[in-house]
Amino acid sequence: MSKPSVVVFDLGKVLLDFDYGIMTRQLEPLCRIKGTELKQVIDQSPLLHRYETGLISTPELFAEFGEKTGYMGSLEEFRGAFADIFTEIPEMVELHARLHQRGVPTFIFSNTNELAVGHVRRKFPFFANFTGYVFSHEVKAMKPMTAIYEAVEAMSGKRGSDILYIDDRKENVEAGAARGWHTVFHKEPGETRRVVEGQGILPAKGAK
């Protein structure tokens, strides 16, 4: 296979860690239901899935969340608490920065939503430094559905082994590999960095 010319990054648990427990604790004081029961309304839930597939808008999410939980806060309060759940994974942000400095086109490829993206744009400067962004709520398809992989190929103008794709979810990685993409099943930053360097797209750290 040829050397890849673009690198596609998943966002959650690759560049940013996230924790729905933080969201739960922030929303809980204004909800009728608490703890695990509250967390389950969002985390891995059908409601979040519909929101991240772009089937419902942010006001619709807010209304349905309110019905399920008795939430008494405003949409603005909800907005802040819902999205402020991310922390940077410094080694991976640095890996992206090295690719960006060398002029390698990079893309974000994420199952996500409008509130999360707005928050991440405001809070994390590195997020501005990608060539393009493919978001599930905009494409109206989530990984590992075919349509969203096609959206990456259309946006990047690349396909097959021209693409190197990093994701922490096995089913997503497998769907990329099935299209002939180079893939990294991400578990920890050091290993992923070495795989990326091994593709010849970056020199080994410390080398010229």
Ligand SMILES: [Mg+2]
């Ligand atoms: Mg992920």
